[in-house]
Amino acid sequence: MSSIPVEFDPTHISSESSPDAQMYHAELSSKDPMQSVLQDNPEIYFVPPKRSREWGEWEFKPGSYYDTTIGSKHAYWKKEDLPKATKDIKRLRSDMLKWGYCKIENALSDHQVAMIRQRVLDQAEGERLAGIAQKTPSGQNINCCVNKGRCFEGLIEQHPSVVQGGGLVEQLVTEALGPNWICTSLIASISLQGGVPQALHQDQDIALDSRSPLTINILTPITDIDETNGGTLVIPGSHLILSAAVRNQNPVGKLPPAINIDARAGTMIITDGRLLHSTGVNHTDSPRIVMLNGMQHPLLRQQENWMLSVRPEVLKRASPKLLQRMGYQATNAAQTNEGHGFGARGSVEEAAGSTVGFRLAADRGEYQRVGELGPNSTKQELNANFTLRDVVSKARASGQSAPVGIGGAKINP
Numbered sequence: 008m009s010s011i012p013v014e015f016d017p018t019h020i021s022s023e024s025s026p027d028a029q030m031y032h033a034e035l036s037s038k039d040p041m042q043s044v045l046q047d048n049p050e051i052y053f054v055p056p057k058r059s060r061e062w063g064e065w066e067f068k069p070g071s072y073y074d075t076t077i078g079s080k081h082a083y084w085k086k087e088d089l090p091k092a093t094k095d096i097k098r099l100r101s102d103m104l105k106w107g108y109c110k111i112e113n114a115l116s117d118h119q120v121a122m123i124r125q126r127v128l129d130q131a132e133g134e135r136l137a138g139i140a141q142k143t144p145s146g147q148n149i150n151c152c153v154n155k156g157r158c159f160e161g162l163i164e165q166h167p168s169v170v171q172g173g174g175l176v177e178q179l180v181t182e183a184l185g186p187n188w189i190c191t192s193l194i195a196s197i198s199l200q201g202g203v204p205q206a207l208h209q210d211q212d213i214a215l216d217s218r219s220p221l222t223i224n225i226l227t228p229i230t231d232i233d234e235t236n237g238g239t240l241v242i243p244g245s246h247l248i249l250s251a252a253v254r255n256q257n258p259v260g261k262l263p264p265a266i267n268i269d270a271r272a273g274t275m276i277i278t279d280g281r282l283l284h285s286t287g288v289n290h291t292d293s294p295r296i297v298m299l300n301g302m303q304h305p306l307l308r309q310q311e312n313w314m315l316s317v318r319p320e321v322l323k324r325a326s327p328k329l330l331q332r333m334g335y336q337a338t339n340a341a342q343t344n345e346g347h348g349f350g351a352r353g354s355v356e357e358a359a360g361s362t363v364g365f366r367l368a369a370d371r372g373e374y375q376r377v378g379e380l381g382p383n384s385t386k387q388e389l390n391a392n393f394t395l396r397d398v399v400s401k402a403r404a405s406g407q408s409a410p411v412g413i414g415g416a417k418i419n420p
Contacts, residue, residue, distance in 0.1 A: 040249045043259040053206045073204040076234040077269040107246035107282035114172035114275035124229045126156040127195045133380025137389040141346045145202030149195035150346030191301040198237045198295040211280030216254035222280030222303045229296040236295040237287035238267035246281035319370040327356040335363040345395045358405035364398040
């Protein structure tokens with residue numbers, strides 16, 4: 008009978024794997040640049056409440072990063088030539104490079120804006136009536152929009168029938184990410200009065216010392232945005248400051264103040280994934296609607312598409328560890344399914360991020376996706392056996408929170 012060499016014994020491996028002995032320990036355990044950001048800029052430290060019952064209890068603190076205004080009114084920024092809405096591609100390129108964002112003027116026509124706005128409001132109300140609305144700290148999200156209206160299909164591919172400035176948008180994104188970039192998601196973000204702001208963050212959470220972005224976001228206001236209704240908060244130029252600090256292994260130092268982006272409905276705001284940003288606070292009684300369209304370098308995904316290629320019998324017998332390795336555990340920003348997994352960490356057996364239930368339902372021919380809904384949907388349509396509802400119920404039964412399907416307030420347009 009052969010014995011397993013001692014070098015393969017877990018106890019021996021552990022004894023030889025102190026933090027100081029591990030490869031890349033310093034790099035992987037580093038909390039920079041955000042640790043340095045918060046040390047040098049305590050006014051931007053904010054931990055949003057995690058539980059829905061706490062969302063209405065957060066305290067607005069004057070002087071915090073979210074207590075600000077638009078660039079043209081801000082004492083620090085008003086003399087700077089910050090991005091302005093324009094169709095001039097040279098100016099748009101310059102703004103992206105220097106400030107980390109640019110504004111494409113009238114990328115959507117008034118008609119295109121109205122079409123999307125009505126579809127968003129109808130879908131939000133339909134999902135609320137169906138009991139599957141994703142309530143968020145700031146309001147409500149509509150996820151997987153591609154299933155919920157032809158206008159959203161056009162928004163993803165920048166089709167001229169939905170985005171009259173689509174060609175210009177695609178050129179700029181291609182220059183930033185290279186050819187064949189992919190869309191990671193399309194979400195309608197609805198911010199309601201008094202909602203909780205996000206903590207300032209970067210969407211690109213890998214290769215933070217990169218000299219060009221690996222991710223790009225397009226924010227499309229469907230309502231005018233400014234400091235009164237929670238226009239997106241940004242620190243202009245922070246993409247360069249943070250990347251240089253990581254690259255040179257230096258402290259970030261004192262950052263400039265955040266501002267609210269102001270833009271008319273139909274503007275498309277392209278942001279560098281390394282830019283510090285967050286959702287602002289809506290102080291008005293009208294919903295603020297912004298379409299969030301994420302793009303990334305095409306190599307930032309699994310080589311094998313395990314979501315489709317794994318045989319049903321393999322999936323049924325797969326251990327929790329195997330499921331996690333194949334990507335069936337969502338994280339906050341990756342591999343969510345119809346919004347399920349938003350807020351998850353991607354860890355083994357984390358019910359709030361488990362997506363295997365959707366695939367198993369598909370294998371049985373029973374996967375019912377949420378499609379177009381609205382205030383005039385029938386009871387049968389609203390009470391359909393959506394797989395999302397079943398997956399979320401099981402996650403809750405396990406004692407883990409799942410942010411989808413908890414209702415939401417009626418939105419007054």
